[in-house]
Amino acid sequence: MTAPLRQAWDHPAQPRPIVLIGTGGIAHDAHLPAYRKADLPVYGVYDPDQDRARALADAFGIGTVFPTLADAAKADAVFDVAAPPVAHLAILEALPRGASVLLQKPMGLDLDAARAIRNAVHARGQTAAVNFQLRYSPMMLALADCLARGDLGTLLEIEVHLNLATPWHLFPHLIPNPRVEIVSHSIHYLDTIRALAGNPSGVFARSFGYPGSPLADTRTTILLDYPAPLRVTLSINHHHDFARQFQDASFRLEGTEGAALVKLGLLLDYPVGEPDELWIVRRGSEWQQVPLQGRWFPDAFLGPMCNLQRFASGEDTHLATHVDDAWQTMALVEACYAAARASAFPIPQD
Incomplete structure (x- = not known):
C-alpha cells in the first residue's frame, strides 16, 4: 500500500x-456543487417548477433557465437528468437521438421500467449512464484499487x-411508493458490491416497515449468493433512534491477507x-487510516459525469454505469424483492 490509492475519476480534457x-x-446539494468544484460548465437548467429552477440558477450563477423541456433538448450539451425515476422515460424520448445522458438513480422503480428505459436508450442511439455514484466516491474508488492490487488477498x-x-x-415523495428501502437506498450498496465483486448468482432477502412509519419498507436483510469462499451480507436498519453511541454505517471487507473498513459518514x-x-x-500489521480527498457528497457525483463525458469523447473505453450495467443492478434489486416475498425453508417439526 505504498503507492497512493486512486480516489478520483480523471476529468475530460475538453x-x-x-x-x-x-x-x-x-x-x-450534490450535482451542482460537484460540477462547480471541478469547473465543469453548466449551461442551463430546466424544471417544470420554473420558480424553483430560477432560484437554483441564481444560487449557482447559471445563465439559462429553459421554459420547456423541448427548449432544453435543443442545447448542444450533455444532459444531466436529476428528475424522479417515473419521468425518465418521457425525458429520454424528448432528448435528441445520439445524446449523452446521465440519469439519476434508480433506473425506474422496477425492472419493467428499467427495461423500458434501456430499450429507449438503445432505440434512440443515446449514450446513457445511471448516477450510481457511491462506487465513484473517494473511499470506494480507493477500496476498489486496494482490491485490484491484491492487498487483501482472496476476498x-x-x-x-x-x-x-x-x-x-x-x-x-417516497410515501406513496410500494417499494422504498431497497430500490431507493440499499441499491447504492448492491451496485457498489457488484462493482467490487461482480454479480451474485442469487439472493435471500427480507424487508420490513416500521411501526408508525408511512413508508412501505425501511429495514432490510440481504444475503447475496457468491461462490465460496465469499460471504456477502447486508443488515440495514433506518430506525435506530437511540442516541449516536451505537449507530453505525459501514462496509467491512476481509480477505486472506488483509481487511478494510469504510465508514459512510454522510x-x-x-x-x-x-x-x-x-x-x-494487512495481516500482522496495525490498522492504518487512508486520508481521503473528498466525501461521498458532493465529490462522488463528479465520477459518473466525468466517465460519461470521457466515454463519449473516446478518452475512456468503458462506461461503468452504462444503462446495460445499471439494468443488472436493477435486476438484483428485483431479485431482492422477489426473494422477500418467497417463503423461508420450513423447520422440521418431527
Missing part, C-alpha cells in the same frame, strides 16, 4: 456544457451494516454527516 433537468434537493467477506436514524421526513447525522473514513490493515 468538458462539454451540461444541461441539468430537474432542480430538486439533490441537484442543489472472503463483504458486510454492509447500517444501524442509524434516517430522516425520512426529508423524502415525502449517513450519520444526514444530511450534515460526519467525515467518511477508510481503514486498511
